[in-house]
Amino acid sequence: MTDTTPRLIKKYPNRRLYDTHTSSHLTLADIRQLVVDKVPFQVVDAKSGEDLTRSILLQVILEAESGGEPIFSSEMLMGIIQFYGPYQGVLGSYLDKSIQTVIDIQSQTGAQSSEAWTAFMHQQAPVMQDLMRQYVDQSKALYLNTQNMFGLFGAKPPKKDGE
Numbered sequence: 001m002t003d004t005t006p007r008l009i010k011k012y013p014n015r016r017l018y019d020t021h022t023s024s025h026l027t028l029a030d031i032r033q034l035v036v037d038k039v040p041f042q043v044v045d046a047k048s049g050e051d052l053t054r055s056i057l058l059q060v061i062l063e064a065e066s067g068g069e070p071i072f073s074s075e076m077l078m079g080i081i082q083f084y085g086p087y088q089g090v091l092g093s094y095l096d097k098s099i100q101t102v103i104d105i106q107s108q109t110g111a112q113s114s115e116a117w118t119a120f121m122h123q124q125a126p127v128m129q130d131l132m133r134q135y136v137d138q139s140k141a142l143y144l145n146t147q148n149m150f151g152l153f154g155a156k157p158p159k160k161d162g163e
Helices: 028-036 053-066 074-083 088-109 115-150
Strands: 007-011 017-019 024-026 041-045
Touching: 017 028, 024 028, 028 041, 028 053, 041 053, 074 088, 088 115
Parallel strands: 007 041
Antiparallel strands: 007 017, 017 024
16 A cells, blocks of 8 residues: 655745655755656645745746746736736636646656657647637636626726717
8 A cells, every 4th residue: 555645745944855765865856856757745844834836836936937838928927917816716727727637638648757748738739828828818808798787887888889
């Protein structure tokens, strides 16, 4: 029977990460490898016990984005920032499902590191971006139409020709 208890990694004030399972210090590259290897873990502040897992994962992404070919363009990052607020849940759910779909496809095809998979994903990126843009445009139109229909926030219905 495998142990599903996440590895406990403690972050100390000196910014060092300590894996209590292996009794060794880790780097962000080591954390990335745990993610790639699908090893469950949790990062906590050594003093307070506060969960820092998300913060450390964001640091891993930042490090990965700084080297090589980044996944996120400046425009995409600006778009994500703009989604915080009324559409935050929609974008989070969409990204979650999109990434899970890609992971599922990788698992089913066994093409995790093949050139074919990379080529396929490069071809699909514009299609996925276009679908997301259409979805956002439709959501925006629905929101504005609802706002106009009910006169929310002082909005006035658009004038019809001849008025």
